Amino acid sequence: METTFLSASSASSRLKAGKLQHAMLAELLRTLPTQDPQLLLGPVVGEDAAVIDFDAGSDRLLVVKSDPITFATDQIGYYAVNICANDLAVTGATPRFFLPTVLLPAENADVEMATAIFGQIGQACRALGVVVAGGHSEVTPTVSQPVVAGAMLGEVRRSHFVRSGGSQPGDLLLLVGSVPIEGTSIIAREMRSYLLAEGWDTTELEKAANYLFSPGISVLEPALAAAHAGLVTAMHDPTEGGLATGILELAMASETGVAIDLDQIPVSELSQRLCAMFGLDPLGTLASGALLATASPACVDKLFDLWESMGCSARVIGRILPAHEGFQAFIHGKQVPFPTFAVDEITKLWS
Numbered sequence: 001m002e003t004t005f006l007s008a009s010s011a012s013s014r015l016k017a018g019k020l021q022h023a024m025l026a027e028l029l030r031t032l033p034t035q036d037p038q039l040l041l042g043p044v045v046g047e048d049a050a051v052i053d054f055d056a057g058s059d060r061l062l063v064v065k066s067d068p069i070t071f072a073t074d075q076i077g078y079y080a081v082n083i084c085a086n087d088l089a090v091t092g093a094t095p096r097f098f099l100p101t102v103l104l105p106a107e108n109a110d111v112e113m114a115t116a117i118f119g120q121i122g123q124a125c126r127a128l129g130v131v132v133a134g135g136h137s138e139v140t141p142t143v144s145q146p147v148v149a150g151a152m153l154g155e156v157r158r159s160h161f162v163r164s165g166g167s168q169p170g171d172l173l174l175l176v177g178s179v180p181i182e183g184t185s186i187i188a189r190e191m192r193s194y195l196l197a198e199g200w201d202t203t204e205l206e207k208a209a210n211y212l213f214s215p216g217i218s219v220l221e222p223a224l225a226a227a228h229a230g231l232v233t234a235m236h237d238p239t240e241g242g243l244a245t246g247i248l249e250l251a252m253a254s255e256t257g258v259a260i261d262l263d264q265i266p267v268s269e270l271s272q273r274l275c276a277m278f279g280l281d282p283l284g285t286l287a288s289g290a291l292l293a294t295a296s297p298a299c300v301d302k303l304f305d306l307w308e309s310m311g312c313s314a315r316v317i318g319r320i321l322p323a324h325e326g327f328q329a330f331i332h333g334k335q336v337p338f339p340t341f342a343v344d345e346i347t348k349l350w351s
Contacts (some may be wrong), residue, residue: 018343019240022252041091046164046253048087048237051156060155063093068149071286071346074189075212076148077120079182082218083239083288084152085128089220090235090291091163092227093156097133098125101149106141117146128220162227165253166234171294173250173258173318176222176307177215178266179243180275180282181289183346185212187274191349195277208270211289219291222312229306231299236292242284244339246292247318248327254294257321259328262336264317278348284341294320 020028026045034042040061041051049065065087069079077100085095100121104113114137125132130152188195188208195205211217219237226232234254238246243265251258267282275282295303300316307314321328327338 016343017347019245021342022249040161041163044165044253046236046249046251048090048164049093051091051161051163059157059159061093061158061161063088063091063154063156064151066149066151068147070147071344072186072189073145075120076146077117077122078124078212079217079288080148080150081121081124081128081130081152082220084150085130086217086219086223086237086239086288088152088154089223089227090237091156092160092224093154094224095128095130095152095154095220097153098130098135099133099151099153100135100137101151102135102137103143103147103149104137104139105143105145106139107144109139109146113146117148121148156227160227160230162232162235163253164234164236164250165255167250167254167256167294167320168233168296169256169320169322170296171233171320172297172300172316173247173260173320174293174295174300174303174314175243175265175317176219176291176293176312176314177289178268178271178313179238179287179290180267180271180285181211181215182217182239182287183242183280183282183285184208184268184271184274185210185217186286186346187278187280187349191278195274198277204270208274211271215289217288219289221310222291222307222314225306225310226293226303229302231303231306232293232295234294238287238290238292240286240344241341242282242344243287243290243292244283245341245344246287246290248338248340250292250294251320251327254320255323257323257325257327258318259321259325259330260318260338262329262331262339264315266313266315275345280345280348281339281341283339284345286344286346
């Protein structure tokens with residue numbers, strides 16, 4: 001039965017901060033004009049970017065992504081560039097051009113704020129070989145903190161194109177990196193004064209804040225390497241809603257079920273402690289810096305060897321199931337409820 005979210009009774013209901021619910025988003029997307037023979041991959045719940053065939057005679061496909069940064073303020077320009085680049089990379093695409101929209105709060109915007117954000121965008125783009133092709137900036141009373149919404153364009157060879165919806169039952173679910181890297185950095189940066197007052201060590205907070213760069217939120221290199229090697233059936237960049245939401249999105253895009261072993265998901269001791277300070281579940285906290293992928297069992301060892309040669313750690317955290325088997329989770333071999341989060345856990349910092 002189709003769920004109706006746009007009825008008169010529900011249309012006026014208030015929405016929670018964060019992503020729209022998956023079912024609601026899917027219904028809203030169905031109201032949009034999304035059909036075109038050149039649009040190879042359009043707006044679908046769980047997919048990271050659009051893929052467009054502009055030239056049927058070319059081996060190159062255009063890949064496009066847009067994303068806003070609304071939780072972070074410190075290093076917001078760096079976040080904006082790398083989050084968009086990640087979403088292109090999981091399709092196999094190399095990022096080429098970036099167009100940021102920078103909105104500064106009228107209440108406290110100054111030259112230093114604008115200079116810092118533009119500097120962050122420039123530095124991040126240079127590091128990835130990305131050109132800033134345009135964009136927009138303004139000071140506006142409609143935002144209370146800086147917001148950067150970026151659009152990024154890239155290209156991928158037809159033979160290297162990967163989608164989130166490519167998983168098949170029997171594939172293994174793989175995780176590169178740990179969680180929540182992005183969330184850990186944001187907690188340390190945005191709540192620094194509070195944490196210091198609570199007795200946290202400065203060196204420890206600086207280490208957590210530096211998770212932004214080390215291990216880092218970029219998955220560009222392992223994602224592109226896997227796509228170009230032709231060893232993955234699907235990839236996904238888990239961000240808002242955390243790793244658990246990312247796994248659900250990957251399964252939904254593939255129209256499959258999934259079983260995950262929660263014991264196999266790595267969470268650093270520092271991340272665990274920071275999340276615990278604010279009652280956050282690491283599995284539902286901003287997860288950029290982790291890469292989800294699926295592959296046939298025959299390809300997994302080759303993938304692990306490839307990623308290990310790049311200095312990336314990876315592990316099997318689950319398997320893809322037929323759709324009728326649904327979403328399953330296990331701890332110590334015993335089935336438990338699958339972790340779900342209506343909104344990202346990071347919102348608790350400001351609630």
